[in-house]
Amino acid sequence: MEKKIRVLLAKPGLDGHDRGVKVIAAAMRDAGLEVIYLGLRQTPEMVVEAAVQEDVDAVGLSILSGAHMTLFPQTVELLKQKRAGHIILFGGGIIPQEDMDKLEKLGVGKLFGPGTTTGEIIEYIKSATKGRRKEEAIF
Amino acid sequence: MAEKSFLDEVKKERRQWEEKHSTKNNNKDKKFTTISGMEIKNLYTPIDTADINYFRDINFPGEYPYTRGIRPTMYRGRMWTMRQFSGFATPRLTNERYKFLLERGQTGLSVAYDMPTLMGYDSDHPFSKGEVGICGVAVDSLKDMEILFDGISLKDISTSMTINGPAPIIFAFYVACAEKQKASLQNLRGTCQTDILKEYMAQKEWIFPPQPSMRLIVDMMKFCTQHMPKYNYVSISGYHIREAGSTAVQELAFTLADGFAYVEAGLKAGLEIDEFAPRLSFFFNSHLDFFEEIAKFRAARRIWARHMRERYKARKPESWLLRFHTQTAGVSLTAQQPENNIIRTAFEALAAVLGGTQSLHTNSMDETWALPTEKAAQIALRTQQLIAYETGVANTVDPLGGSYFIESLTNKMEQEAEKYFEEIDKRGGVIKCLEEGYFQKEIAQAAYRYQQELEKKEKIIVGINEFVVENEKIDMPILKIDESTEKEQLDSIKKVKEMRDNDKVKRALEDLKKAAGNSENTVPHLIECAKCYATEGEITEVLKSVFGEYQEPAWF
Numbered sequence: 001m002e003k004k005i006r007v008l009l010a011k012p013g014l015d016g017h018d019r020g021v022k023v024i025a026a027a028m029r030d031a032g033l034e035v036i037y038l039g040l041r042q043t044p045e046m047v048v049e050a051a052v053q054e055d056v057d058a059v060g061l062s063i064l065s066g067a068h069m070t071l072f073p074q075t076v077e078l079l080k081q082k083r084a085g086h087i088i089l090f091g092g093g094i095i096p097q098e099d100m101d102k103l104e105k106l107g108v109g110k111l112f113g114p115g116t117t118t119g120e121i122i123e124y125i126k127s128a129t130k131g132r133r134k135e136e137a138i139f
Numbered sequence: 140m141a142e143k144s145f146l147d148e149v150k151k152e153r154r155q156w157e158e159k160h161s162t163k164n165n166n167k168d169k170k171f172t173t174i175s176g177m178e179i180k181n182l183y184t185p186i187d188t189a190d191i192n193y194f195r196d197i198n199f200p201g202e203y204p205y206t207r208g209i210r211p212t213m214y215r216g217r218m219w220t221m222r223q224f225s226g227f228a229t230p231r232l233t234n235e236r237y238k239f240l241l242e243r244g245q246t247g248l249s250v251a252y253d254m255p256t257l258m259g260y261d262s263d264h265p266f267s268k269g270e271v272g273i274c275g276v277a278v279d280s281l282k283d284m285e286i287l288f289d290g291i292s293l294k295d296i297s298t299s300m301t302i303n304g305p306a307p308i309i310f311a312f313y314v315a316c317a318e319k320q321k322a323s324l325q326n327l328r329g330t331c332q333t334d335i336l337k338e339y340m341a342q343k344e345w346i347f348p349p350q351p352s353m354r355l356i357v358d359m360m361k362f363c364t365q366h367m368p369k370y371n372y373v374s375i376s377g378y379h380i381r382e383a384g385s386t387a388v389q390e391l392a393f394t395l396a397d398g399f400a401y402v403e404a405g406l407k408a409g410l411e412i413d414e415f416a417p418r419l420s421f422f423f424n425s426h427l428d429f430f431e432e433i434a435k436f437r438a439a440r441r442i443w444a445r446h447m448r449e450r451y452k453a454r455k456p457e458s459w460l461l462r463f464h465t466q467t468a469g470v471s472l473t474a475q476q477p478e479n480n481i482i483r484t485a486f487e488a489l490a491a492v493l494g495g496t497q498s499l500h501t502n503s504m505d506e507t508w509a510l511p512t513e514k515a516a517q518i519a520l521r522t523q524q525l526i527a528y529e530t531g532v533a534n535t536v537d538p539l540g541g542s543y544f545i546e547s548l549t550n551k552m553e554q555e556a557e558k559y560f561e562e563i564d565k566r567g568g569v570i571k572c573l574e575e576g577y578f579q580k581e582i583a584q585a586a587y588r589y590q591q592e593l594e595k596k597e598k599i600i601v602g603i604n605e606f607v608v609e610n611e612k613i614d615m616p617i618l619k620i621d622e623s624t625e626k627e628q629l630d631s632i633k634k635v636k637e638m639r640d641n642d643k644v645k646r647a648l649e650d651l652k653k654a655a656g657n658s659e660n661t662v663p664h665l666i667e668c669a670k671c672y673a674t675e676g677e678i679t680e681v682l683k684s685v686f687g688e689y690q691e692p693a694w695f
Contacts, residue, residue: 014254014270016343019384019470019586022695026587039693040343065254066620070269094508096617114474114507115603117594 005129006056010038010047012075015065020092024060027118033125044071048078051087057129058109060121061091068095072103088128092116149185174428174598175386176588177551183543191546196441200536204444206437206549207537208495209460214533218246220498221523222299224466226251226276227510228624229631230286233276237291239513243520247498248298248329250287251275252309257344259305259683261676262628272624274510278309279628280674282635284316294322298329299374299464299498304346306333307355308678310372311665318670330371330420330464333359336397336569337376340578341383343691346679349570351686355661356401357408362662364415371420373401374464380578381424382470384586387435390424391552392559393578395442399560400569402451412451416458425491426468427483433539434548436494439463442553464498465491472507476602477615480504485522492526493539499523509618576694583695632674639672647671648681655685 009025011018018040025037036054038047051059059079063071072091079087085107092112095103100111110124161167171179180187191197198204201211210216223245226233237248253275255267261279262271271277278284288298293316302309310331317327335352338345345352356373363372377394385393398419405415423439425432443461447453467487472480481504488501501519503511511519527533539545566572573579592598599605651664661682668678 014258014260014266015274018343019382019583022583023384023587023590025695026583027590035695037693037695039691065270066273067254067269096508118590119594 004032004034005058005125006034006036006054007058007060007125008036008038008047008051008054008056009060009062010042010050011040011062012042012044012047012071013063013065013067014041015063015067015093016040017064018062020064021060021062024062024092024118024121028122028125031122033122044074044078047075048082048084051079052082052084056087058088058090058125061089061093063091063093063095066094068093068103069099072108073106076107088125090121090124090128092121146186146189153182153184153186173387173431174426174589175388175431175585176592177386177388177431177555183547185543187543187547191550196550197540197546203448203456203459205440205460207540209440209462209497211536213495213536214492214527215536218527218533219492219496219523220247220297220464221245221520221527222247222249222297222464222498222500223516223520224249224251224301224500225511225516226253227618228272228276228620229627230276230278230283234287234289234291236513236516237287240516240520241291241296243517244524245520246296248291248296249500250298250300250302252300252302253277256309256675257302257304259308259346259675259679261632261674262625263632264676268625271628273620277624277628278312278675279632280635280672281312281315281319281669282631282672284312285319288316288320292322293317293320293329294326296328299332300330301332303332303335303338303342303344304352305675305679306331306335307359307662307665308669308675308682310359311662311669312675314367314666315669324366326369327367328369330374331359332376332422333373334376334397334422336400336573337379337394339573339689339691340380340393341385341582342376342379345689345691347682347686348689349573351682352689353404353570357404358660358662360401360405360415361408361410361660363418364410368418371418371462373418374420374422375401376422378422378424378466380582381426381468383582384470384589385582386585387426387428387431388552388555389559389581389585391435391439391442392556392563394421394423395439395446395556396560396563396569398443399446402447406451412447412453413455413458416447416451416453417455417460421461421463423463423465423491423496424468425465425487425494425496427471427487429486429490430544430548431552432487432490433494434545434552436463436465436491436496437537437545437549438552438556440495441549442556462497464500465494465496466500467491467502469502469506472502472504473600473602474507474613475611476608477504477507477613479602480507481518481522484519485526488522489526489530489532492532495537505615505617508613508615510620512616512618514616576692579694635672635674643671644668644673644677648673648677651678652681652685655682 090109200208254270359372375398377390381390440461444459447459503515503519505515647668
């Protein structure tokens with residue numbers, strides 16, 4: 001039986017604008033993914049701890065406050081420290097293209113800006129996690 | 140209104156008109172809906188306004204129930220206040236922007252604070268890292284407030300502040316600053332947003348749980364009613380509810396329900412309604428569906444007047460008046476083809492004016508990318524001035540009054556809002572609904588529904604799902620907040636803490652803690668703390684130790 005893709009979504013930092021992340025959570029749920037929504041005002045530590053505990057395939061961060069160059073790198077570091085480097089880190093918000101490029105070089109997955117459809121994001125998660133889940137099936 | 144025989148004739152003629160043209164009508168079975176999903180008919184006629192009693196339901200401007208406007212002359216007597224929401228980086232830079240906007244013709248100030256300030260954190264708090272001055276101006280103490288308003292006479296210009304969780308604290312900074320400028324509190328004009336109920340619903344910028352938050356608001360209500368009769372101590376807001384994804388009716392209903400909750404809080408505290416109601420003010424969104432917005436504003440005035448007079452038995456007309464500020468819908472703007480945003484904002488501003496707003500902020504075209512540049516902010520301000528002085532719409536009061544469509548839609552908005560009031564009452568009131576996530580879930584569902592409509596192309600956004608430009612090159616300057624901002628603020632706080640009388644601060648904070656723990660009004664104590672340069676963060680910590688912190692269940 002196909003194992004469901006597990007995604008953790010969260011809003012790190014002080015930004016409280018959660019319309020987008022909640023719409024994505026609902027769309028993912030309706031598309032058959034298992035969604036854990038941590039909510040607002042999470043620290044990177046809280047996010048990574050939950051991600052490891054919940055054994056998720058992907059973590060999505062929503063940041064509209066401009067603090068992405070602080071919060072994403074911190075999250076990458078913590079995932080590495082917890083040997084959770086197999087988890088896809090993705091996200092969205094208000095992130096200039098040049099910052100998206102910088103974060104990609106650090107190991108962050110795809111970042112989605114305004115105007116993205118939920119379909120696009122779900123497609124990306126499905127294809128990005130495909131390779132990973134194959135490894136699990138081997139055991 | 141009209142005679143029965145006339146109405147029967149209109150009914151008959153309309154039926155014949157429909158039949159005559161039905162074969163040529165391509166979209167006969169298609170549903171046309173507003174952006175909120177409200178169905179709109181092909182045509183409105185005297186039939187749709189047949190049950191309206193002009194004197195009972197519409198009446199003259201400045202007369203109950205104020206459907207046509209709160210003043211008899213409206214913009215002929217006084218133009219709406221052009222009040223651009225503004226703030227970024229340091230108080231010094233924001234002070235320059237305020238002077239620029241005033242010089243370009245804005246007539247009121249509106250302060251936008253950064254995320255740390257909005258959440259009660261000082262710039263040097265660990266949670267503030269990377270967030271100082273990015274979404275608004277950083278204010279940590281009275282010193283920052285003094286720089287913010289340096290060379291700006293607070294007694295001469297009304298000032299609005301968007302602050303909610305720590306509203307009483309920042310309000311205290313403002314009052315202390317005004318007193319330093321030798322402005323008399325009795326004449327100080329302005330608004331503090333303070334509306335914590337919509338924070339739990341939508342904007343999510345809270346600190347304390349609902350009960351202590353309401354107590355702080357009642358403290359402000361009592362203080363202002365006594366000492367600041369020209370000051371709006373709360374701006375009951377729908378803007379954020381709408382931005383979070385609600386429909387127009389939900390925005391209308393949830394905002395007014397919050398208003399009723401504040402009224403009830405004031406009454407419960409033993410205040411006379413006519414003492415505190417006149418300075419309750421409102422703040423609405425103006426979204427892109429033109430007529431839906433105009434009907435919403437007109438319905439808002441009528442609903443509030445009716446409830447205040449009939450339900451709450453307020454006797455002064457000033458207590459029945461719904462006075463409001465409007466901001467054009469940020470959420471309607473696109474990152475793609477940003478110049479289109481100038482036009483979207485213009486339509487939304489026009490709707491607000493035709494809806495009778497008292498004060499207006501127009502968004503800048505680049506706000507989907509960053510805070511506004513000077514040039515974009517100027518265009519936004521000019522948008523209002525063009526409406527005011529070139530279009531002629533301000534020449535007469537409520538120009539759309541009497542339109543079959545507008546009056547019918549106004550009625551519909553009121554009816555739908557009343558259904559929500561019943562539902563909220565049935566569920567135990569606003570606070571109960573907040574605790575159970577009723578509003579939050581309604582809003583999230585409406586947001587999700589709209590997104591699905593967009594993805595199915597049932598709703599169109601130019602440049603997003605239609606009229607898209609592939610590989611578009613954005614040719615527009617983007618405001619960047621200098622990296623030195625955070626360091627500048629950190630140095631500033633250090634200096635403030637060195638120069639102030641730290642014993643005085645300690646005592647003031649202790650007195651505040653005592654007052655917060657019993658039923659004393661905290662506001663005079665907050666002002667004392669402000670005056671001796673206690674920082675926002677220090678004051679917040681004291682209040683947190685008494686009131687606790689709010690945690691939200693993660694509904695979606």
